[in-house]
Amino acid sequence: MSNHDQLRELIEAYALGSLDSTDRALIEAHLASGCSECAKALEEARWLVSQLAHLAPTAEPSDMLKGRLLQTVRAEAAGGPAPQQEARGAAIPWWLWAGVAALLLFSVYSAWNEQHLRNAVANLQQQAEAQRIERQKLEEQLRVAKLQAHEAMIWMDPKSVKIMLPPKDPKMPQLEAMWHPELGLCVRGWKVPSPGDNRVLQLWLIPKAGGKPMPSVTFWPDASGTFSAMVENPPDALSATQALAVTEEPIGGSPQPTSTPMWVGGVS
Amino acid sequence: MFLAVFSTKGSDEVSPDATLMQQLLRRDVSAFEELYERHSRIVYSLVLRILRQGSTAEEVVQDVFLQLWRNSSRYDTSRPFVPWLLTLARNRALDHLRLKSERQRRREDQTEEFPQIATAAPEYEKALDEGRRAERVRALIGSLPAAQKKAIELAYFEGLSHSEIAAALNEPLGTVKSWIRNGLIRLKEGLQATS
Numbered sequence: 001m002s003n004h005d006q007l008r009e010l011i012e013a014y015a016l017g018s019l020d021s022t023d024r025a026l027i028e029a030h031l032a033s034g035c036s037e038c039a040k041a042l043e044e045a046r047w048l049v050s051q052l053a054h055l056a057p058t059a060e061p062s063d064m065l066k067g068r069l070l071q072t073v074r075a076e077a078a079g080g081p082a083p084q085q086e087a088r089g090a091a092i093p094w095w096l097w098a099g100v101a102a103l104l105l106f107s108v109y110s111a112w113n114e115q116h117l118r119n120a121v122a123n124l125q126q127q128a129e130a131q132r133i134e135r136q137k138l139e140e141q142l143r144v145a146k147l148q149a150h151e152a153m154i155w156m157d158p159k160s161v162k163i164m165l166p167p168k169d170p171k172m173p174q175l176e177a178m179w180h181p182e183l184g185l186c187v188r189g190w191k192v193p194s195p196g197d198n199r200v201l202q203l204w205l206i207p208k209a210g211g212k213p214m215p216s217v218t219f220w221p222d223a224s225g226t227f228s229a230m231v232e233n234p235p236d237a238l239s240a241t242q243a244l245a246v247t248e249e250p251i252g253g254s255p256q257p258t259s260t261p262m263w264v265g266g267v268s
Numbered sequence: 269m270f271l272a273v274f275s276t277k278g279s280d281e282v283s284p285d286a287t288l289m290q291q292l293l294r295r296d297v298s299a300f301e302e303l304y305e306r307h308s309r310i311v312y313s314l315v316l317r318i319l320r321q322g323s324t325a326e327e328v329v330q331d332v333f334l335q336l337w338r339n340s341s342r343y344d345t346s347r348p349f350v351p352w353l354l355t356l357a358r359n360r361a362l363d364h365l366r367l368k369s370e371r372q373r374r375r376e377d378q379t380e381e382f383p384q385i386a387t388a389a390p391e392y393e394k395a396l397d398e399g400r401r402a403e404r405v406r407a408l409i410g411s412l413p414a415a416q417k418k419a420i421e422l423a424y425f426e427g428l429s430h431s432e433i434a435a436a437l438n439e440p441l442g443t444v445k446s447w448i449r450n451g452l453i454r455l456k457e458g459l460q461a462t463s
Contacts, residue, residue: 012452013430013445017362018423020431044390048456050351052424053310053358054402055409056317061308065326070301073337077295129338140367197421200320220320223428223436252322 004030008038015045057198057251151230154180163244165265173225175263177244184232185216187244191225195248202253203229204261205236206243213245218253241267285349292340300337307350308333311357318361318425328364332357350398362427390460401459408458409451415439416447423448 007030013019014027031038154160155178165175165187175189187203195201200220204213214236219229234241245261285306291299311332316325336343336353343352409417415437422428422436430448434441 009449013423013448016420016423016448016452017427018430018433018448020429023430045452046355047348047351047390048452048459049424050354050358051401051405051455051459052409052420053314053354054405055421055424056310056313058309059313059316061312061326061329062322065312065330066304066308069304069330069333070297072334073297073300076337077297137367140364144367198317218321223422223426223432251316251320 004035004038007035008041011038011041012045012048015042015049059252147230150183150232151186151228154178154183154186154230157183161238161267163265163267165244165246165263167263168261172262175246175265177265179234179238179267181238184230185234186228186230187217187219187246188228189221189226192221192227193225194221194223198251199248200251200253201227201246201262202249202257203231204245204247204257205234205241206245206264207236208240208242212256215253215255218249238267243267283349286345289336289340289343289345289349292337300333303336304333307353310350311353314354315357315361318358318365324364325361328360329357332360358424365427390456404459405455408455412451412454416451419444419447420451 007027010019010023010027014024019027027038031042157180160178160180160183163177163179165177167174172193173189173191175187175192177185177187179185192201200218202218203216205216206213216235217229217231219227221227243264243266245257245265246263247257247259247261249258285303288299288303288306292303308329312325312329315328315332316322319325319328332353335356343349409420412420419433419437419439422433423430428436430444431441433439433448434444437444
């Protein structure tokens with residue numbers, strides 16, 4: 001089998017983005033060498049991979065999202081550049097030649113100036129967009145850092161109450177939670193099996209006063225089975241909660257449990 | 269279900285999506301609204317499946333559509349629109365997922381902000397309309413052995429690499445590579461068989 005044939009076999013996985021770095025470097029070098037057959041195969045493989053989106057369960061975005069988007073888009077459209085005027089051709093009397101020439105010169109200058117300004121505006125818009133994206137990234141990093149610091153405070157503060165959540169199935173690992181009366185609640189686990197297809201894990205607060213369990217955060221373990229979920233504002237107070245429970249629910253979570261709790265831990 | 273979302277097109281005609289994207293260049297808000305109506309459901313479904321949290325998924329979908337509005341000139345109207353949009357949305361959602369799970373696993377981030385993703389529809393694309401193709405994709409992938417299906421889902425929806433999938437499923441790396449390649453070839457052949 002030739003080098004080309006071997007690399008051709010990697011095209012689908014490259015389009016999927018699942019190649020490890022060595023294989024990825026090999027295929028990228030091959031594509032960069034100008035192999036048109038592999039380039040065409042890659043474009044078709046991207047199409048094929050995009051079809052996997054149909055495996056996602058159908059869900060409907062909220063009307064609020066559409067409203068927010070249209071509001072932004074309308075505002076930007078209103079402030080956008082005006083459409084270019086079409087050039088006109090008209091007969092000019094001879095005695096106006098001098099005036100026309102002056103006007104023409106002025107128009108040429110204006111057009112050049114306008115184009116110059118347009119380019120400047122476009123550059124500024126690009127810079128603003130790049131800055132917006134960078135700011136968004138930094139804000140997200142800051143948010144993650146704050147979250148981590150917040151979590152660390154909850155786990156270390158002596159006012160926090162530790163809650164162990166033993167599994168119903170003895171083969172499953174135990175989860176642990178830490179609840180601080182003011183800072184919030186954290187739950188974490190290791191080697192937790194991934195929930196079923198299109199399912200997530202959901203935390204519930206069982207009130208002392210009885211009544212329905214109160215829904216809280218949804219989460220899922222990563223590929224190694226690790227997760228850490230935080231609830232900054234639990235739906236009920238520590239003192240009013242009898243126990244914490246975790247169930248498996250459809251993606252997006254449920255208003256009330258639809259399955260038997262897999263983990264339950266009493267709040268002492 | 270997807271019939272209302274997608275449309276089919278003839279071989280030589282310009283797709284409605286390409287026309288709408290051209291209208292976006294003229295800052296046409298109604299064209300944007302129509303594009304949103306046509307594709308927000310499949311984009312949101314995909315992003316929600318990746319991020320599994322409604323509010324975060326909506327943030328990402330909002331970002332994707334705003335990028336569409338602001339950078340419509342980057343779209344090559346000769347290329348199929350929906351696969352391009354879905355690839356863009358998937359990249360954005362996986363980006364978000366990586367950032368969120370940075371504390372759990374440091375990962376290489378290679379995704380560009382608004383990439384030029386050259387996608388070409390194969391000949392058999394027109395054999396099925398989008399709705400029937402969606403059903404066929406689900407049936408073909410659903411017929412794979414559970415572990416093979418899981419490997420493909422981990423790669424597509426969680427952005428894991430071959431070696432990460434091998435570790436997650438506790439399977440040899442070579443097995444995972446074959447599963448993914450053979451699974452995608454089976455999907456391709458299954459879609460071709462309908463043409």
